[in-house]
Amino acid sequence: MPxxxxxxxxxxxxAPLIGDMLEGNGAMAVTYRDAQDNPIFEPxxxxxxxxxETLVTGLFPAETNMQPIIANLxxxxxxxxxxxxxxxxxxxxxxxxxxMDNFHPIQxxxxxxxxxxxxxxPDPSAVNIMxxxxxxxxxxxxxxxxxxxxxxxxxxxxxxxVVDFGCGSGILAIxxxxxxxxxxxxxxxxxxxxxxxxxxxERNGVxxxxxxxxxxxxxxxxxxxxxxxxxxxxxxxxASVISDYVADDGELVMSGILERQIADVxxxxxxxxxxxxxxxxxxxxxxxxxxxx
Ligand SMILES: C[S@@+](CC[C@H](N)C(=O)[O-])C[C@H]1O[C@@H](n2cnc3c(N)ncnc32)[C@H](O)[C@@H]1O
Numbered sequence: 001m002p003x004x005x006x007x008x009x010x011x012x013x014x015a016p017l018i019g020d021m022l023e024g025n026g027a028m029a030v031t032y033r034d035a036q037d038n039p040i041f042e043p044x045x046x047x048x049x050x051x052x053e054t055l056v057t058g059l060f061p062a063e064t065n066m067q068p069i070i071a072n073l074x075x076x077x078x079x080x081x082x083x084x085x086x087x088x089x090x091x092x093x094x095x096x097x098x099x100m101d102n103f104h105p106i107q108x109x110x111x112x113x114x115x116x117x118x119x120x121x122p123d124p125s126a127v128n129i130m131x132x133x134x135x136x137x138x139x140x141x142x143x144x145x146x147x148x149x150x151x152x153x154x155x156x157x158x159x160x161x162v163v164d165f166g167c168g169s170g171i172l173a174i175x176x177x178x179x180x181x182x183x184x185x186x187x188x189x190x191x192x193x194x195x196x197x198x199x200x201x202e203r204n205g206v207x208x209x210x211x212x213x214x215x216x217x218x219x220x221x222x223x224x225x226x227x228x229x230x231x232x233x234x235x236x237x238x239a240s241v242i243s244d245y246v247a248d249d250g251e252l253v254m255s256g257i258l259e260r261q262i263a264d265v266x267x268x269x270x271x272x273x274x275x276x277x278x279x280x281x282x283x284x285x286x287x288x289x290x291x292x293x
Contacts, residue, residue, distance in 0.1 A: 115130050148229050162225045224250050262278055272292055
């Protein structure tokens with residue numbers, strides 16, 4: 001399927017919100033790059049802090065009418081000095097190549113590395129997730145995935161059962177299995193994500209321990225750890241479904257939340273969960289909670 005790629009130059013601190021706006025307008029995937037390393041726009045006249053700009057790129061299906069989306073962005077107060085944007089038509093193979101060029105091994109916490117399957121492993125003695133995200137979300141480059149991986153890295157997951165709600169590429173479920181979990185269940189509304197998760201699990205030798213499901217078929221079970229990196233809206237709508245997966249002494253980790261959405265998400269879970277202080281990275285939030293006793 002060919003794609004339209006919309007690339008916007010945004011102030012670094014607003015980049016997550018711009019990415020959120022692109023997703024809210026139908027982007028299938030959003031990536032972030034430092035504008036200094038990837039200059040494609042002329043610096044605005046008189047603008048001395050160009051290096052603080054981030055290139056936010058949204059990938060849209062080819063049939064998308066981009067004009068209303070661009071008009072919406074132009075109205076936003078983030079672009080009071082003018083919206084700098086560029087659209088390109090992309091074939092699947094170009095998108096894949098773009099990912100491949102921009103995706104390098106990254107370390108999370110003390111033990112965990114995410115390594116693109118086509119690159120060399122920097123530290124063979126580490127816990128290495130070999131990953132090829134395909135069209136599914138989840139390479140570790142997004143702050144929400146990074147926050148969840150960092151949390152998983154700090155846990156003793158030996159023999160634990162983990163539910164990865166919104167599994168995308170399977171990165172969190174596979175990371176948990178490689179860190180010692182005995183069983184992981186990935187759930188996603190996107191069939192491509194389930195395929196990518198299974199392929200990545202094979203690549204990492206943990207396919208037998210990972211089951212994947214569409215929500216319509218999701219199993220009934222209690223998990224020691226539930227990670228849900230989806231957006232604040234679905235986290236609130238699915239509060240009872242997600243809560244039901246958490247065992248009595250289990251833990252819940254949620255991300256995909258913006259700072260201004262913390263209170264609403266916590267309120268949806270407050271009856272049954274006690275929250276630790278929020279962890280924040282580049283405007284994105286990870287919430288950790290334990291079931292109330
Ligand atoms: C932000 S990505 C997270 C992927 C991966 N877990 C990670 O941490 O990088 C969110 C994923 O949740 C899925 N998703 C969105 N809404 C969902 C829902 N209501 N139920 C299940 N999955 C959902 C999307 O298809 C997407 O793959």
